Amino acid sequence: MAFDLQEQEQIDSIKAFWQQWGKLIAGVLAASAIAYLGFKGYRYYQEQQAQKAAAAYENIDAAVAAKDIAKLKSAVTLLQNDFGSSAYATRGSLILAKAAFDKSDLALAKSQLEWVLANGKDESVGAIARLRLASLLLDQKTYDAAIAELNKEHPAGFDALFLDLKGDVLVAKGDAAAARDAYKSALAKLVGDSPNRQFIQTKLDALGG
Template structure:
């Protein structure tokens, strides 16, 4: 009988507990379940987006190899519109900019490089985009704009490349004194075994060291 009484007390305690806390616990369990399902759903979405972007990027590579600039433009715009958060979209923009520049379509090249600078958080990719955009602007004789690009923040590993190109811009603008200092600084920043050292030295010699 004592056992039955003790058992009844436990049952009554459980009933009281669930009366007081049942909804809260149920809500917490539901929230955790929904959160887990939401996380899994987000993972699935990201995976399917990445796979779809890879298919489009593969098409782009074929178009680049064939040199079909119009097709490249359409495919890159698709990647930038539908898969803008994908690293492949930024890579595609860089490749499209290169082909466009080679085909004398400076406007499209500039637009793609600016898109990378606006969308990508990759410091290395941004540094390369600044360098390429400065080169396009130099080719267009937009010297001030090119120098502005070369004044952008970048990883220290790129210092020599930025200073070297700055020297090129200053030479084109007729500022040999400024170019000389820039080339000297580029040499100072370049690694001793850097392939570009000899070329930088040649340019420095050409402006008088």
């Protein structure tokens, strides 16, 4: 088929363009395809891991129902080892910590709370774990360690709870003046008609605050 001069110039221009940029464009398209496939593959892997973690978590529910702390510990350990970045592992660790505390196994309870603090992704869950750890340290009469935990960074929404528990620790430590300050600060952090307000006020009144 014959082309007129204008058409031939257009064809030559396209050929020249592809000679100069063809390899680069092909490379970009290939890289984009690989990246897309990689993303899809990673999403599929994440979904599979989430399903496996959920299935493993069912063993925790069964162990709790059976009140079998040995099986509970085994199930949580599996989650921590194989699905440590999942919310299931964090939740399981908190459950095991409570079960261990109820059985007076404070060492196990402490180790689980520390695992949550080291590996958990959710700041609110971390704050709950830190409060429980500080409460455990209070029970162990390691007051300075408990206060150190309560002084660590946490979401602002937990300020009143941290200050309230700090007041309890200071009372146990025998520092009534500092405890009063902590309770007053806790009251100042409460919003509106919080159910904790009267409880904290009662403790403050008991100190003559």
